Amino acid sequence: MRAAIIAVGSEMLGISKVDTNSLEVTRHLEEWGVELVRKSVIGDHAADLGRELRETLDSCDVVIVMGGLGPTEDDVTKDVVAGVLGIPMREEGEVLAKMVALFANRGYPMPETNRKQALVFEGHGYLRNPRGTAPGFHLEIDWSGRTRHLWIFPGVLNELRGMLEADFGPWLQMLGLPRRHWRTLRIIGMPESLADEKLKAFYEKYRDTPVTILASRGEISLHFYALGSEDEAYAKLLAMEADAREALGERVYGTGDDTIEMVIGRMLLSRGETVAIAESCTGGLLSTRITDVAGSSQWFPGGVVAYSGDVKMSMVGVDPAHIQQHGEVSEEVARGLAEGARRRFGATWGIGVTGIAGPDGGSEEKPVGTVHIAVASNAGVEHRKIYFAGGRENVRRFATNAALDLLRMGMRRA
Amino acid sequence: MRAAIIAVGSEMLGISKVDTNSLEVTRHLEEWGVELVRKSVIGDHAADLGRELRETLDSCDVVIVMGGLGPTEDDVTKDVVAGVLGIPMREEGEVLAKMVALFANRGYPMPETNRKQALVFEGHGYLRNPRGTAPGFHLEIDWSGRTRHLWIFPGVLNELRGMLEADFGPWLQMLGLPRRHWRTLRIIGMPESLADEKLKAFYEKYRDTPVTILASRGEISLHFYALGSEDEAYAKLLAMEADAREALGERVYGTGDDTIEMVIGRMLLSRGETVAIAESCTGGLLSTRITDVAGSSQWFPGGVVAYSGDVKMSMVGVDPAHIQQHGEVSEEVARGLAEGARRRFGATWGIGVTGIAGPDGGSEEKPVGTVHIAVASNAGVEHRKIYFAGGRENVRRFATNAALDLLRMGMRRA
Numbered sequence: 001m002r003a004a005i006i007a008v009g010s011e012m013l014g015i016s017k018v019d020t021n022s023l024e025v026t027r028h029l030e031e032w033g034v035e036l037v038r039k040s041v042i043g044d045h046a047a048d049l050g051r052e053l054r055e056t057l058d059s060c061d062v063v064i065v066m067g068g069l070g071p072t073e074d075d076v077t078k079d080v081v082a083g084v085l086g087i088p089m090r091e092e093g094e095v096l097a098k099m100v101a102l103f104a105n106r107g108y109p110m111p112e113t114n115r116k117q118a119l120v121f122e123g124h125g126y127l128r129n130p131r132g133t134a135p136g137f138h139l140e141i142d143w144s145g146r147t148r149h150l151w152i153f154p155g156v157l158n159e160l161r162g163m164l165e166a167d168f169g170p171w172l173q174m175l176g177l178p179r180r181h182w183r184t185l186r187i188i189g190m191p192e193s194l195a196d197e198k199l200k201a202f203y204e205k206y207r208d209t210p211v212t213i214l215a216s217r218g219e220i221s222l223h224f225y226a227l228g229s230e231d232e233a234y235a236k237l238l239a240m241e242a243d244a245r246e247a248l249g250e251r252v253y254g255t256g257d258d259t260i261e262m263v264i265g266r267m268l269l270s271r272g273e274t275v276a277i278a279e280s281c282t283g284g285l286l287s288t289r290i291t292d293v294a295g296s297s298q299w300f301p302g303g304v305v306a307y308s309g310d311v312k313m314s315m316v317g318v319d320p321a322h323i324q325q326h327g328e329v330s331e332e333v334a335r336g337l338a339e340g341a342r343r344r345f346g347a348t349w350g351i352g353v354t355g356i357a358g359p360d361g362g363s364e365e366k367p368v369g370t371v372h373i374a375v376a377s378n379a380g381v382e383h384r385k386i387y388f389a390g391g392r393e394n395v396r397r398f399a400t401n402a403a404l405d406l407l408r409m410g411m412r413r414a
Numbered sequence: 415m416r417a418a419i420i421a422v423g424s425e426m427l428g429i430s431k432v433d434t435n436s437l438e439v440t441r442h443l444e445e446w447g448v449e450l451v452r453k454s455v456i457g458d459h460a461a462d463l464g465r466e467l468r469e470t471l472d473s474c475d476v477v478i479v480m481g482g483l484g485p486t487e488d489d490v491t492k493d494v495v496a497g498v499l500g501i502p503m504r505e506e507g508e509v510l511a512k513m514v515a516l517f518a519n520r521g522y523p524m525p526e527t528n529r530k531q532a533l534v535f536e537g538h539g540y541l542r543n544p545r546g547t548a549p550g551f552h553l554e555i556d557w558s559g560r561t562r563h564l565w566i567f568p569g570v571l572n573e574l575r576g577m578l579e580a581d582f583g584p585w586l587q588m589l590g591l592p593r594r595h596w597r598t599l600r601i602i603g604m605p606e607s608l609a610d611e612k613l614k615a616f617y618e619k620y621r622d623t624p625v626t627i628l629a630s631r632g633e634i635s636l637h638f639y640a641l642g643s644e645d646e647a648y649a650k651l652l653a654m655e656a657d658a659r660e661a662l663g664e665r666v667y668g669t670g671d672d673t674i675e676m677v678i679g680r681m682l683l684s685r686g687e688t689v690a691i692a693e694s695c696t697g698g699l700l701s702t703r704i705t706d707v708a709g710s711s712q713w714f715p716g717g718v719v720a721y722s723g724d725v726k727m728s729m730v731g732v733d734p735a736h737i738q739q740h741g742e743v744s745e746e747v748a749r750g751l752a753e754g755a756r757r758r759f760g761a762t763w764g765i766g767v768t769g770i771a772g773p774d775g776g777s778e779e780k781p782v783g784t785v786h787i788a789v790a791s792n793a794g795v796e797h798r799k800i801y802f803a804g805g806r807e808n809v810r811r812f813a814t815n816a817a818l819d820l821l822r823m824g825m826r827r828a
């Protein structure tokens with residue numbers, strides 16, 4: 001069974017916006033074992049969309065069209081589908097009545113242009129849209145002697161999600177294809193090439209299972225799935241996970257949609273501990289990541305962005321002699337920041353980060369990308385010096401990864 | 415002249431990665447007046463790519479294929495092109511020699527698999543790739559009696575960019591189509607619907623010029639272009655910009671690729687002033703945005719992430735009585751944070767932010783999304799209370815927009 005996604009909208013052909021809605025559809029296809037063979041983006045032009053639709057129906061069993069269901073002249077999807085399939089349209093009273101009521105609730109009469117949203121395909125049902133005005137469609141059709149399933153969804157993410165959950169997912173499930181139970185492992189503090197090397201025996205053992213390794217923003221993730229019943233698949237995934245964890249060791253920090261800041265939050269919460277931060281080159285990003293997690297006020301009292309030398313001394317209590325002797329970017333200052341954060345905020349753990357994010361400020365001795373990280377606890381202070389490449393944004397991001405990693409490893413040992 | 419982009423790579427059909435390289439190509443097409451009519455993503459399968467290529471050549475004059483030029487079995491682009499166009503391939507000594515030398519430099523012999531990267535199309539030139547091993551191609555061909563331009567680029571962003579600059583851009587320029595000179599205005603602190611309303615006369619006056627308004631992450635941008643010679647276009651853009659600025663007023667904070675944090679940095683630098691931050695619900699994001707800008711140590715001494723009530727008092731000097739009487743999320747505490755930041759860091763300006771990012775912590779009186787923002791200077795303290803919708807991430811992001819906006823407006827008045 002081959003699927004294709006067509007996203008409709010000229011704005012996704014411009015210089016700043018790409019289609020991301022298709023990822024939502026893909027998630028459902030992947031889970032239920034339907035292969036996605038192509039995605040495309042087409043502008044709001046009837047002729048182009050018509051050609052795209054015909055060509056896609058020639059080669060794919062399931063065609064998902066998103067967008068172009070709005071009330072404006074630019075919204076051509078239903079017209080094009082009606083033309084290509086030769087199905088007349090009719091006004092559906094239920095959809096119209098709901099729209100009229102919706103506008104009345106807001107205190108306006110329904111604009112006449114909205115009426116086209118109530119058009120549905122003669123002889124076919126439609127998908128209810130509890131989150132908006134445009135109905136969706138599932139048209140099972142004969143296309144030159146072959147059965148095709150054409151799904152039409154709104155381009156508004158929230159409305160799309162609703163229909164994927166309510167209509168598309170259950171239909172995919174009913175197809176009865178081998179379900180894919182996915183597992184994702186998340187790894188930090190190890191380059192992709194090293195992970196690949198450590199996983200050689202794992203790849204060999206599970207040769208028949210597609211395993212994907214992805215690197216993104218300084219961390220890597222390992223994705224694999226198992227087929228079969230829930231129980232069988234679960235047993236296989238557990239075995240695969242155990243093997244992968246044995247290969248990668250404690251660098252595996254989480255699974256599924258975990259982030260390292262979520263994992264750290266859970267660890268701190270369960271231990272009744274807290275962490276405070278004094279960061280320089282990361283400029284607040286480390287605190288931002290910690291507080292990205294809902295509920296973080298339970299384990300994070302606060303932090304200092306100690307950008308200038310004065311602030312490192314006055315607000316965090318770094319020893320002026322250390323700054324004078326070793327410079328602001330040094331092991332001593334990172335240790336001082338970590339200890340100062342822990343002390344000033346009364347936290348279980350303190351993290352200190354100081355470095356040169358660039359593009360300026362580097363020297364031969366301390367090039368751009370040099371970062372010192374320290375984690376303080378009642379057991380003492382751990383320190384790492386690391387060089388990051390890839391420009392200011394990467395240095396800052398990777399430095400926060402390394403700091404969170406060092407904290408996590410410290411907690412595991414404590 | 416109609417263009418299409420085909421991105422090749424199964425990883426872009428998965429659940430986590432979308433094609434973004436096409437934006438780089440689009441930028442060039444837009445500048446030189448070539449219309450992009452479709453984009454697609456195809457997996458690493460010869461049959462699917464072959465069909466896609468044929469169908470696209472049927473309907474488009476310029477076809478850009480990206481990716482699938484690597485050394486592995488998955489890299490099928492050149493094979494498919496050779497098959498579809500019926501052009502034989504030959505090994506190009508110059509490309510091979512460069513690869514061998516490159517591997518020798520790294521201390522390895524070249525793996526035999528890399529040899530396929532040296533294959534080029536018989537009777538056609540190739541595009542040099544100074545940043546990698548895979549050459550690119552520009553094939554001018556006859557397709558059923560019509561001239562087609564097939565461009566083939568590596569999928570590695572850096573290598574793609576090099577060829578777009580060196581080869582594709584100059585070729586587009588030579589086509590001599592009416593060049594589009596673009597102008598972007600950036601606006602903060604005004605909803606899209608209000609901007610649309612204020613721009614009614616502007617839209618009417620420039621009815622013949624496509625004007626795009628985009629909303630993203632709590633700010634909006636206005637994009638338009640002028641055709642013609644540099645001088646003519648510049649004059650027209652200046653006139654359009656003046657009219658748009660008159661309609662939108664001081665809410666226009668910048669142009670082109672400006673961000674509000676860059677604009678604030680430039681303002682502070684030119685005035686020899688500094689800003690310090692004490693932020694609660696934004697958790698470090700406001701400091702992060704200020705320090706996203708290279709050189710920000712010249713105008714940003716530092717900040718405090720004052721997440722707990724204790725830290726608001728001990729590290730920023732907020733009056734305990736204010737917290738007790740009005741709560742941590744209140745006008746009084748926001749003012750105290752702004753004044754405290756200014757005083758403790760010895761800065762010209764101080765920003766204070768306190769609010770409820772959610773999902774928990776809201777009440778009837780102070781629902782999730784309530785944020786108090788204050789900006790302190792020697793002229794006093796400005797305060798705003800705002801409600802943001804859209805969940806934790808949006809509340810945090812939009813609150814930093816509002817804080818940066820309030821600072822910018824304060825600086826304009828000072």
